[in-house]
Amino acid sequence: MDRSLLRDDVYRRLRDAIVDGTFVPGEQLKDGDLAEWLGVSRTPVREALLRLGASGLVVAVPGRSTTVSTIDPRAVRDARDVLAAMHGLAVRETAGRLPEEEVSRMRDANRRFAEALSAGDVAAALDADEELHRVPVAALGNRALEAVLEQFEPLVRRAELLRFSGDGRTPVERHDRLIELLAAGDAEGAASVNFDIWHSLPADDPAAER
Template identity: 70%
Template sequence: MPIPQDSPTTERTLLRDNVYERLRDAIVDGTFEPGEQLKDAELAAWIGVSRTPVREALLRLATSGLVVSLPGRSTTVSLIDARALQEARDVVAAMHELAVGETAGKLSAAEIDRMREANRRFEKALAEKDAAAALVADDDFHAVPVAAADNRALQSVLEHFGPLVRRAELQRFRSDDGAESLRMHERLIDLCEAGDVEGAKRVAFDTWRSLPDTSEAS
C-alpha cells in the first residue's frame, strides 16, 4: 500500500521531545522557580518554536507533577510537595533496584567503564560545586544499568517519575551530602562487577531511597 502522506515526521517528534526536555531541565535546575507562572507564548518565543509543542510539553510536565495546570487560566511550576516527592522517590528507587538486579554480573567491561567514567565526572563536578554537571553525570551513571536491562516498562516509569525526583537530587548535590552519593556509586560499581546481585540491589535502592524530603532539602 502507498505510504500515508499525513503521518507525523521524525523531525516533528524530535522537536516535541526536545521542547519537553528543555522545559523539564529548566524546572529541575531552578531556571523556573516553584510557583512561577509559565505562559506558552513566552516559552515559545524563548525556545524559538511554535506554541503547539510547548503546550504538548506542558501537558507532559503536568502528568509528571512538575507543573500544575488550571484549564483556561494558568500553568505554574509545582511546589516541592513532601508527599509527592517521597512517593516518586520510592518508585524510582524500586525501578533502579530492578534494573540493577537484572544486570549485576552481566554488564560488559565497556558498560562498567562507562559507569566509572561517569562517576569520575560526578566526583569532579562535586569538587567544583557544579550541581548541574553533577546531575548530568549522575544521570549518565544510572543510565548504564537501566539501558542494559532493556525493560521498556521500567524506562517508562522512570521517565514519568524521574523528573520530580531530580529536583531533590539537585538539592543533595548542592550540599556536602553529595559525597555520600559518590561513595555509593563506587560501591555499586564494585558489586555489579563482582556479580553480587543482592548487594548491588540494596545499594541501588538505598542510593535513591536516601534522597532528602522537602524539609531536609530546604
C-alpha cells in the first residue's frame, strides 16, 4: 500500500476505535502493541497518534505514555462551536443549489438515522448522521473547511454517542426541517436549524466527563 494511504488508514482505524469505545478513556496506547494489532510498522502508528493528539483524542506525555483522553465538556463545546460554524457555512452556500439526487441522499440518510435510533444501533445512527451532514460539505467543495472538520469531528462524535443513546426524535425532526429549507433555498433558515442541531449536543452535561 502507498505510504500516504497506509498512514491515513492507520489513523482512521485508531480514530474509530477511540470514538466507538474500543479504546476507553484513560487507556494507555503503546505503539508496539498497536502496530502488532494493525499489522503495520510502528512509524504510521506514531504518526497517527500525533494526529489524534492534535484532535484531542489522545494525550501524550513525551518519553512516558500516550493515553486515550477523557471527554472534556469544554473541549467538546469548543469543537462543537467550530463544527457548527463550518457546517453553517456549507448550508448557507449550498441552499437552493443542491441537485435533487443530493437532497434525496440526505432524506435517505435521515430515514436510516431514524431506523438505527429505533433499533438502538448508535454506531449506525452516527454513520447516517455524518453522511447527511456531509452532503452540503461535499457539494461546497471547500478543502480548508473539510480539513477543519476532519480534525475536530472525531472529538464531537464521541459526545454524540451520549446524545443518540437517548431520545433521538428531535434530531430526526430537525434533520427533516434542515433538508426542506435547503431544498427551498432558504439559506438563513437552514443555517438557523443547523445551529440548533449542533448546539443540542450535551457538551455541558457532567455525565460527559467520562
